[in-house]
Amino acid sequence: AQSVAQPEDQVNVAEGNPLTVKCTYSVSGNPYLFWYVQYPNRGLQFLLKYITGDNLVKGSYGFEAEFNKSQTSFHLKKPSALVSDSALYFCAVRETGRGSTLGRLYFGRGTQLTVWP
Amino acid sequence: DADVTQTPRNRITKTGKRIMLECSQTKGHDRMYWYRQDPGLGLRLIYYSFDVKDINKGEISDGYSVSRQAQAKFSLSLESAIPNQTALYFCATSERIAATGELFFGEGSRLTVL
Numbered sequence: 532a533q534s535v536a537q538p539e540d541q542v543n544v545a546e547g548n549p550l551t552v553k554c555t556y557s558v559s560g561n562p563y564l565f566w567y568v569q570y571p572n573r574g575l576q577f578l579l580k581y582i583t584g585d586n587l588v589k590g591s592y593g594f595e596a597e598f599n600k601s602q603t604s605f606h607l608k609k610p611s612a613l614v615s616d617s618a619l620y621f622c623a624v625r626e627t628g629r630g631s632t633l634g635r636l637y638f639g640r641g642t643q644l645t646v647w648p
Numbered sequence: 649d650a651d652v653t654q655t656p657r658n659r660i661t662k663t664g665k666r667i668m669l670e671c672s673q674t675k676g677h678d679r680m681y682w683y684r685q686d687p688g689l690g691l692r693l694i695y696y697s698f699d700v701k702d703i704n705k706g707e708i709s710d711g712y713s714v715s716r717q718a719q720a721k722f723s724l725s726l727e728s729a730i731p732n733q734t735a736l737y738f739c740a741t742s743e744r745i746a747a748t749g750e751l752f753f754g755e756g757s758r759l760t761v762l
Contacts, residue, residue: 540688565750567751567753572755572756573755573756574652574738574753574754574755574756575691575738575740575751575753576753577750577751577752580750621690621691635693635696635706636751638690638691638692639690640688640689640690641688641690
């Protein structure tokens with residue numbers, strides 16, 4: 532079965548410092564991996580995705596994520612955090628392969644990122 | 649205007665009442681979804697539809713029903729609301745093409761059942 536784990540409920544960093552939001556996954560085939568962000572009172576917004584190719588994926592707002600197949604991880608990173616990055620971040624996985632035409636995403640529980648001035 | 653529009657944005661109702669949440673989209677996507685968000689639980693899939701004639705149950709469909717009135721419209725109904733259905737509900741859409749899988753979300757409908 533597919534699953535996603537975000538081991539940290541909260542991440543707190545100072546503005547200007549690098550940030551990492553962790554995500555590990557479990558799928559039986561090759562994964563499609565996603566990060567979404569949710570600002571207060573808003574819907575989820577797509578940040579970036581890994582389908583295939585380069586393990587380092589660049590996305591919106593200066594975020595990037597590194598796919599590590601051996602560790603089944605897809606951690607979200609940013610070199611220099613901004614106060615405006617404070618939001619709820621969700622990792623998601625979609626299984627690929629035969630029989631996987633569903634397109635359903637499995638979401639983690641979310642990590643609240645707080646960037647303090 | 650938003651690509652995925654949900655109405656109402658907020659609703660307070662009483663136990664036993666029938667509630668309908670509506671979703672419309674201008675993205676031209678075939679696939680539409682209803683998710684529920686609860687604090688600490690992430691998003692859970694209630695129902696999804698791949699086209700007007702295709703409706704499927706998700707993880708937590710009990711107590712809910714849906715209707716796909718047109719390609720652009722997908723409504724979620726609670727026939728007899730109960731307090732543990734208090735949550736934030738999201739509609740989402742995606743393209744048919746399997747290579748993407750990216751979801752586009754509405755702003756959410758906050759439902760409170762007293």
